[in-house]
Amino acid sequence: QLQLQESGSGLVKPSQTLSLTCAVSGGSISSSGYSWSWIRQPPGKGLEWIGYIYHSGSTYYNPSLKSRVTISIDGSKSQFSLKLSSVTAADTAVYYCARAGSYGLEINFDSWGQGTLVTVCS
Amino acid sequence: SYVLTQPPSVSVAPGQTARITCGGNNIGSKSVHWYQQKPGQAPVLVVYEDSDRPSGIPERFSGSNSGNTATLTISRVEAGDEADYYCQVWDTSSDHRVVFGGGTKLTVL
Numbered sequence: 451q452l453q454l455q456e457s458g459s460g461l462v463k464p465s466q467t468l469s470l471t472c473a474v475s476g477g478s479i480s481s482s483g484y485s486w487s488w489i490r491q492p493p494g495k496g497l498e499w500i501g502y503i504y505h506s507g508s509t510y511y512n513p514s515l516k517s518r519v520t521i522s523i524d525g526s527k528s529q530f531s532l533k534l535s536s537v538t539a540a541d542t543a544v545y546y547c548a549r550a551g552s553y554g555l556e557i558n559f560d561s562w563g564q565g566t567l568v569t570v571c572s
Numbered sequence: 573s574y575v576l577t578q579p580p581s582v583s584v585a586p587g588q589t590a591r592i593t594c595g596g597n598n599i600g601s602k603s604v605h606w607y608q609q610k611p612g613q614a615p616v617l618v619v620y621e622d623s624d625r626p627s628g629i630p631e632r633f634s635g636s637n638s639g640n641t642a643t644l645t646i647s648r649v650e651a652g653d654e655a656d657y658y659c660q661v662w663d664t665s666s667d668h669r670v671v672f673g674g675g676t677k678l679t680v681l
Contacts, residue, residue, distance in 0.1 A: 487670070497607075497615065497658055499670035510668045513573070546614055554621040557662035557670055558605035562614035 452477040454547050454563035462541075462570050468534040472547030472563055473527075480505045480525040484551035487559065488521060488532045490543040498543075502550065502557070503530055537570045544568075574663045576673035583679045590646040592676045594659030597640060604642040606635060607658045609675075615658065619644060646678070654680045 458470035472486070479486065487502035501511035503521045511519050515534070523530040534541060544565040552560040577595040584590040594604060604622050607615035617626050619635040622642065632647045646653055659673040 496675040497609075497660075497672040499672060502670070512669060513667060553617070553626055554603065554624065556603045556605070556621060557668075558617055558620045558660065559607070559615070560617050560620075560626060562616075565614055 452549065452561045454549065454561060456545060456547050456563045456566040458566065458568070460566065460568055462537050462568060463572050464538055464570055465536055468532070468537050468541060468568055468570075470532045470545055470547075470566065470568070471529050472531070473529045474549075475528065477549075479523065479528045479530065484549055485557060486521075486523060486530045487548045487550060487557075489546045489548055489559070490541075491546070491565070492540075492543040500532065500534075500545075539570050542568065542570045573669070574661065574666065574671050576659055576661065576671055578657075578659060578673040578676045580674070581677045581679065583681055584646075584649050585681045586649055586651060588649055590649050590653070590678055592644045592646075592657050592659075592678065594642040594644070594673050595640055596642070596661070599640055599642050599661070600638045602637075602661045602663070604635065604637050605660045606633075606644045607660065608653075609656045609658065610654075618657075649678075649680055651680050654678055 453475045455473045485502045488500040503509045518535045520533040546565045547563045548559040549561040550557045606619040609615040622637040623635045
């Protein structure tokens with residue numbers, strides 16, 4: 451049973467960089483055919499895709515966040531990470547990590563972490 | 573950019589059928605995936621590629637997609653189905669981006 455667990459700072463000051471890590475267990479992060487994503491959800495609002503990465507290191511980002519986002523992967527540690535720079539209050543959200551690739555040929559998210567709340571506040 | 577439009581809310585009595593729509597330009601040419609999210613929990617994939625169900629998802633959940641509208645249908649609705657539902661596509665025609673609909677709150681009366 452695949453498990454994903456987010457970790458990182460829950461409180462970030464405006465203009466600073468948000469950093470989160472997703473630890474993957476119960477499956478290999480290096481298996482081909484899977485992608486690893488970050489998705490966020492502001493309080494009381496809908497889901498927003500941030501970006502995803504393949505084990506090869508190829509990345510795809512939401513154009514609205516692309517200039518501030520970096521997603522990386524570390525197969526040796528079985529984890530992938532998110533950095534979001536120059537944060538503002540609008541970046542306050544529950545951040546989820548998720549895996550795609552188990553069902554069909556399209557990107558859909560079959561496994562999710564529990565989510566972690568990140569608050570941007572001075 | 574590609575936009576998915578969902579009604580904010582749908583209400584249905586127990587035992588009846590709920591239909592949640594997801595509108596998009598020629599969405600019938602794309603594969604649509606659906607998620608259920610209960611309060612305080614992560615989303616759960618309930619339908620993928622328009623009409624297939626992941627393992628463990630009841631047959632009461634089904635989907636269809638044609639023209640400009642995709643639909644998630646929940647038959648014999650139960651109180652436990654009350655949740656937010658999101659549609660999602662993978663837009664390979666544009667930066668391989670992932671797009672979510674705004675979500676629909678399903679209320680079981």
